[in-house]
Amino acid sequence: RNLKRQTMCRGDINKLNAKFLAIYDSLIPADEEKAKQKQLLTLLEKLVSKEWPEARLYLYGSCANSFDFSKSDIDVCLVMEAANSDKSEVLLKLADILQADNLQNVQALTRARVPIVKLMDPVTGISGDICMNNVLAVVNTKLLRDYAHIDVRLRQLAFIVKHWAKSRGVNETYQGTLSSYAYVLMCINFLQQRRPAVLPCLQGMDITYSVTIDNVECAFFDQVEKLRDFGSRNRESIGQLVWAFFHYWAYCHDYANDVISVRTGCTLSKRAKDWTRRIGNDRHLICIEDPFELSHDLGRVVDKYSIRVLREEFERAAEILHYDPNPCVKLFEPY
Numbered sequence: 074r075n076l077k078r079q080t081m082c083r084g085d086i087n088k089l090n091a092k093f094l095a096i097y098d099s100l101i102p103a104d105e106e107k108a109k110q111k112q113l114l115t116l117l118e119k120l121v122s123k124e125w126p127e128a129r130l131y132l133y134g135s136c137a138n139s140f141d142f143s144k145s146d147i148d149v150c151l152v153m154e155a156a157n158s159d160k161s162e163v164l165l166k167l168a169d170i171l172q173a174d175n176l177q178n179v180q181a182l183t184r185a186r187v188p189i190v191k192l193m194d195p196v197t198g199i200s201g202d203i204c205m206n207n208v209l210a211v212v213n214t215k216l217l218r219d220y221a222h223i224d225v226r227l228r229q230l231a232f233i234v235k236h237w238a239k240s241r242g243v244n245e246t247y248q249g250t251l252s253s254y255a256y257v258l259m260c261i262n263f264l265q266q267r268r269p270a271v272l273p274c275l276q277g278m279d280i281t282y283s284v285t286i287d288n289v290e291c292a293f294f295d296q297v298e299k300l301r302d303f304g305s306r307n308r309e310s311i312g313q314l315v316w317a318f319f320h321y322w323a324y325c326h327d328y329a330n331d332v333i334s335v336r337t338g339c340t341l342s343k344r345a346k347d348w349t350r351r352i353g354n355d356r357h358l359i360c361i362e363d364p365f366e367l368s369h370d371l372g373r374v375v376d377k378y379s380i381r382v383l384r385e386e387f388e389r390a391a392e393i394l395h396y397d398p399n400p401c402v403k404l405f406e407p408y
């Protein structure tokens with residue numbers, strides 16, 4: 074371990090940068106695909122407003138936060154007051170409406186943890202899920218999108234990390250590994266903590282955007298076009314950042330004591346959050362604070378088995394980046 078190479082030579086780094094940027098470019102959805110998503114959303118809005126004129130539809134998740142790969146499904150949230158009284162009834166009605174308009178594979182999953190209607194549009198070939206009144210997800214989507222507009226290196230880093238996590242099978246919450254949302258928060262917090270910082274802490278700045286949802290106040294600075302130069306004092310390239318990201322999660326993060334927190338731009342202590350012991354199913358073996366629902370640890374899906382899988386994968390990635398002369402092959406090797 075002591076002999077581990079801590080730095081790469083310039084030639085290695087330039088080669089690695091070019092490889093990562095090529096992967097990033099290949100994963101970005103084409104404009105044509107984004108246009109088709111819009112077209113499907115417009116159709117859904119038309120169908121929904123015929124039945125519920127006061128209802129609104131919002132895109133959320135990766136299709137709206139700019140961290141989506143090409144060929145992603147869309148996540149849609151239907152917001153209306155009436156849906157609070159009987160979600161199942163509204164979802165079943167919605168499924169009928171979609172089916173009558175020839176959308177395919179329509180399925181209402183009314184008993185899921187997050188009840189949804191699934192659909193596939195034969196015209197655009199796009200699939201999607203519609204959930205109801207999940208406004209916090211719409212707002213955290215905006216926060217992620219706003220961060221992505223400040224410095225392109227966030228989007229590049231998150232694409233590489235998501236691509237790695239999907240290739241290595243550690244992006245499966247039902248198997249105890251982390252959601253894409255959690256990985257993007259890890260990338261944001263990592264870039265907030267670089268010195269000089271690549272990203273600011275939007276929730277620690279003057280408030281220009283504020284909404285209260287289910288008694289949770291969501292407030293932050295959202296005039297991100299004014300922050301375009303924020304990261305310019307930090308000259309690290311995507312190759313260096315990916316290297317340092319995996320190095321941090323493999324060897325530097327204090328799993329026993331620390332919580333990463335995009336809300337504060339820092340690391341908090343587990344003790345301060347009272348996340349030191351298992352309560353119910355929340356084991357707090359890797360702690361990632363939700364930026365708005367502060368009692369919510371996105372690492373709560375991780376159990377004593379999957380924490381080992383995750384940490385071994387972080388170490389594997391770090392070792393490959395440290396030693397392998399051509400790391401991109403092994404890094405994304407299917408598990």
Ligand code: ATP
Pocket residue numbers: 133134135136138140141142145148209210211213214252253254255363369371
């Ligand atoms: P992918 O490209 O892998 O589908 P995604 O960005 O759609 O990525 P998900 O993790 O499926 O990622 O999450 C979709 C959205 O749902 C997130 O952007 C976020 O708004 C919300 N979300 C997901 N998990 C949580 C969670 N545990 N707590 C709060 N919001 C969440």
Ligand code: MG
Pocket residue numbers: 134135136146148
């Ligand atoms: Mg998604």
